[in-house]
Amino acid sequence: MPEQDLIAELRWRGLIHQVTDEPALAKQLASGPQTVYIGFDPTATSLHVGSMMQLMMLRRFQQFGHRPIALVGGATGMIGDPSGKSEERNLLTAEQLQENIAGVREQISRFLSFDGDNAAILLNNFDWMKDFSYLDFLRDVGKNFPVGAMMGKESVRARLGSEAGLSYTEFSYMLLQAYDFVHLCKEYDCQIQAGGSDQWGNVTAGIDLTRRMLGRQVFGITAPLLTTSDGRKMGKTESGAVWLDRDRTSPYAFYQYWINVNDEDVMRCIAYLTEIPRDEYDSLAESTQSDPGRRVAQKRLAEWMTQFVHGDEGLNAALSASKILFGGEIERMDDQALVEIFADVPSQELSRDLLSGEGFWIVEAFQQAGLAKSGGEARRAIKDGGAYVNNQRVSDMDQRLTESDLASESVMVLRKGKRNYALLRFTGR
């Protein structure tokens, strides 16, 4: 692919929020392969969909022949970036940080190519920060930071104006990140730092520092944040963030998240997060416009994302689970298949004896399954017509469950409302 198209590619996808000296950067990009870096905070053992933007950004650079550096913030993670945070962060423990770094590294490595002329590089800034003494750092780096300029940064101003305040530690964060850029520029000839728009302050701090310390012009480019049309951050559900790690967010839940994206947001997600090309994008946009009910764009987005993050088998699992959970009869299935499909659903093990004799009272069953906090709540669900056993509505308050109500050898599928499922497994004797 011709290098000069990168900017155009990023632009039509809406991925350029701010750039420093765009004409010079365009020239630089056109002059040959460049090295670009993005930092990732090891705040958890997994990245979430918010970080996908950054990951994809590196991929896009790589696809256009540039060399990406993914920097895991082992050192900066010890401090905590105040950008966009309204309160002082708790410091992570050393062990926690180690685990996080390992998890994040593993994930990043899955999405970049480590072969060829422009093989990606994975670094940890702890490696060059660990031997930097406090005194040396103050003399070499700190000296180049006018406090006035630091005070002007949005991330600092926001916090100083609030009750939460800002510790010296977090105040110093930007020096560390800025120095990363200097280091990468010196050691890897890295001249571009990318990131989310909340990183603008840190990025420009790095650019200034590089100019002062190395006398070199380097560039910054930030992408917009992934937000919904009403301004909220995307990638959050009631139960928390949407993670890339299948143990935290199953392929099914991941798929469902994207399927449910609003019409107003879906095209932006496709542009920002996928590599679906322009012409298909246009036809999806057209379809969303003319026939929103079919949700062609949502399906494509969910499919692409799930496939990309969880592979073919992840996507297949998500698709088959979705099919059953949103309609299908549940009958004559086997334990194995049921448990797989309902992998996300809470389950309870109960004694099989409950099913013999009189049977197991439906109200009690819903309580045990965790679908109702009290008997009253369970009764209400039944009265309101919102209680289902194996996807069939229950109307009789006094119903007793027996072996004939099992959906498979030992499992019963209870549901309250549209989507609240729970499994009861009747085992033992």
Place this chain on the structure above:
RNA sequence: GGGGGUUUGCCCGAGUGGUUAAAGGGGGCGGACUGUAAAUCCGCUGGCUACGCCUACAUUGGUUCGAAUCCAAUAGCCCCCA
């Protein structure tokens, strides 16, 4: 330190002696509609061995046949004077 006010169910907020498990709104949960959406509409929203019983209106103790409603003390919050 003195004076006044306030305290209600998940939240806000009516209610000043008896059909009050407590108006109304929000939220939540169901249902209908729908596109596994949004909007809209409807129902439910203390517990239980459930047409009955129990526990609830800051806490404790009183008055009364009967109190969330009256009295007293205690605690929290708010305001005014010093």
